Amino acid sequence: MALGLTPQQIIDKGIHPLLRISDEWRRIELKYIANVQNGYAFSSKMFNHSKGLPLIRIRDIFSKETENLYSGEYKEEFIVNNGDILIGMDGDFKVSKWPGEKGLLNQRVCRIIFNSNLYNKQFLFLCIQPYLDAIHSETSAVTVKHLSSNTINNIPFPLAPLPEQRAIVAKIEELFSSLDQGIADLKKAQDQLKIYRQAVLKKAFEGDWKNTSVGELFEFVGGGTPSKREKDYWNGNIPWASVKDIKGDYLEKTQDFITEKGLKNSSANLALKDEVILITRISPGKSLVTSIDTAINQDLKIVKPKTRMFNKYIHYLFKSIERTCIKLSSGTTVKGINLTNLKSIKIPVIEEGEQHQIVQEIESRLSVCDKVEQSITESLDKAQALRQSILKKAFEGTLLSEAEIEKCKQAPDYEPASVLLERIKKETLQQAQGNKKKK
Numbered sequence: 001m002a003l004g005l006t007p008q009q010i011i012d013k014g015i016h017p018l019l020r021i022s023d024e025w026r027r028i029e030l031k032y033i034a035n036v037q038n039g040y041a042f043s044s045k046m047f048n049h050s051k052g053l054p055l056i057r058i059r060d061i062f063s064k065e066t067e068n069l070y071s072g073e074y075k076e077e078f079i080v081n082n083g084d085i086l087i088g089m090d091g092d093f094k095v096s097k098w099p100g101e102k103g104l105l106n107q108r109v110c111r112i113i114f115n116s117n118l119y120n121k122q123f124l125f126l127c128i129q130p131y132l133d134a135i136h137s138e139t140s141a142v143t144v145k146h147l148s149s150n151t152i153n154n155i156p157f158p159l160a161p162l163p164e165q166r167a168i169v170a171k172i173e174e175l176f177s178s179l180d181q182g183i184a185d186l187k188k189a190q191d192q193l194k195i196y197r198q199a200v201l202k203k204a205f206e207g208d209w210k211n212t213s214v215g216e217l218f219e220f221v222g223g224g225t226p227s228k229r230e231k232d233y234w235n236g237n238i239p240w241a242s243v244k245d246i247k248g249d250y251l252e253k254t255q256d257f258i259t260e261k262g263l264k265n266s267s268a269n270l271a272l273k274d275e276v277i278l279i280t281r282i283s284p285g286k287s288l289v290t291s292i293d294t295a296i297n298q299d300l301k302i303v304k305p306k307t308r309m310f311n312k313y314i315h316y317l318f319k320s321i322e323r324t325c326i327k328l329s330s331g332t333t334v335k336g337i338n339l340t341n342l343k344s345i346k347i348p349v350i351e352e353g354e355q356h357q358i359v360q361e362i363e364s365r366l367s368v369c370d371k372v373e374q375s376i377t378e379s380l381d382k383a384q385a386l387r388q389s390i391l392k393k394a395f396e397g398t399l400l401s402e403a404e405i406e407k408c409k410q411a412p413d414y415e416p417a418s419v420l421l422e423r424i425k426k427e428t429l430q431q432a433q434g435n436k437k438k439k
Contacts, residue, residue: 005138007131007155022397026417027156032428033116033124036149039078039105046072054103056080058088061096061109070104078105085112085125089147093132097125110149115431118424120165124157126172127395131155158395159421163411167404168394175390183383186376193369193376200365201320204358205348214321215343218314219304220278223296224267226258233262239294240268243282246300249315251277251290258295268295269302276303276314281336285325287318299336313355316362321345 005013011027021027030036042055052071060066080086080103088094089108105111114121132147135155139145160168223241226233236259245254258268271277271290279286281299289311296302303314328341350358393399400408408414415423 007135007151010131010134010138011156020396021158022160024417025397026159026421028119028159028421028424029153030112030124030155030157031153032424033114033119033157035113035115036152037077037105037111037113038149039107039109039111040074041107042070042074042104043072046070053079054100055106056086056098056100056103056109057106058090058109060103061086061088061094061098064100066100066103074104079103080105080111085121085128086110087112087128087132087147087152089149090144093136093145093147095125095128095132110152112152116424116427118162118420118427119157119159120162120169122169122173123160123165126169126391127158128155130391130395131157159417159424160397161408161414161417161420163408163414164397164400164405167400167408171399171404172390172394176387179383179387179390183380186379186383190373190376193373197366197369198323200362200369201316204362205317205320205350207348209348209350211346212349213343214345214347217306217309217347217349218343219306220280220301220339220342221269221271221304222267223269223298223300223302225297226262226266226268230262230265233259233265236260236262238263238270239292240297241271241277241290241294241300242297243279243299246277246279246283246286246288249288251288251292251294253292254294263295268297270295271302274311276311276318277301278303278318280325280339280342282334284329284335284337285318285322287315287322289315308352310352310355310359312359312363313350316359317347321347 039056046052047055047068048071049069052069053074054060054066055068055070056066057068080098080100082098082101084098086096086098086105087110089110112124135147135151136145139147226240228234234257236257238258238260239254240256240258240262241251241254242256245251258266262268263270271294273290273293275290276287277290277294277296278301279299280301287303303318305314324345325337325342326335328345329335329337390399
């Protein structure tokens with residue numbers, strides 16, 4: 001990892017619009033108002049799923065429940081409590097308030113511990129993510145990006161008079177509350193659309209048709225992964241599909257490519273254009289029609305009908321049994337459905353002529369869903385843009401009205417940001433001197 005710019009340079013260049021502040025405010029580096037505590041590399045030998053304290057890794061900072069528990073010894077300093085501010089120091093640098101009750105701070109997660117009463121904790125929490133995003137965008141890395149505690153310590157946060165900090169927090173939370181309710185309603189509508197889509201598919205395949213099993217009508221061809229050690233197997237001109245590529249109804253492109261040599265020297269198989277590809281592991285039951293010739297990996301299967309069938313019909317037929325595939329899947333960490341269970345699923349026998357009619361009816365109804373979903377997605381994007389606009393105004397010092405700012409100035413603890421800055425630095429110096437005397 002290499003930082004292209006320091007936090008202060010990012011501020012000075014105005015790279016991120018949320019990083020600009022009111023002319024009447026000042027800036028204060030995090031190290032003057034808080035300590036950055038790094039996590040600890042707890043032994044994986046003591047990880048388990050049944051007893052101990054939740055072990056908070058980067059992937060867990062937004063979750064009440066963690067992937068692993070830790071049953072070994074630990075120091076009290078690494079205990080995380082509900083509401084503590086945590087930052088993931090690898091990947092995309094996200095900040096959260098720990099939503100669990102009690103946990104342990106694992107390595108590559110840090111905690112912000114406030115040591116000053118002259119800065120509002122929630123004010124900092126609301127503005128810290130834009131700073132981390134800006135640092136992330138200016139950080140170069142070949143693989144995973146890394147954040148240091150020193151970089152966090154040197155972030156120059158906006159410093160407004162304390163009453164203004166409190167007033168801004170209150171106004172943001174009021175506006176966000178209304179916004180969050182609207183977002184919740186939109187997401188509820190999205191969930192209802194999913195239920196409606198499933199109902200459409202279920203209804204489409206209900207009728208007075210003869211029933212049979214998947215295995216009676218289809219064969220399945222699996223795939224594989226060429227050896228990663230062989231460089232001449234990869235980055236060729238043959239698309240190679242994996243689970244991450246199976247999205248929507250059609251496969252237009254893949255993220256990875258292999259060579260002819262890689263295809264011949266592995267168990268990867270080629271799905272031809274217009275064939276249906278089915279996921280049997282990780283996200284079992286999902287399917288699509290491929291618009292390209294593509295090799296597939298071991299988590300996918302090419303669906304081969306034993307009799308003449310319409311490709312879109314096959315795709316919708318498998319979408320209608322997706323939930324059944326999930327129910328019949330097994331695995332402790334990664335779910336998958338084996339071919340025996342897949343082939344046992346009951347499906348109707350429908351003649352080719354009727355298949356086209358069924359597809360037309362399905363697509364007619366689902367096209368309405370698509371339009372509604374597009375509208376919901378656009379509204380969610382607007383809600384996110386509005387959230388960013390609120391934060392931008394807040395930290396530019398323009399969110400509060402003149403009357404609200406005047407009210408802040410009447411508060412007994414009001415003092416200009418320049419005076420507050422000197423007080424904080426003096427307080428930090430006194431704390432440092434006190435700590436030296438204790439030693």
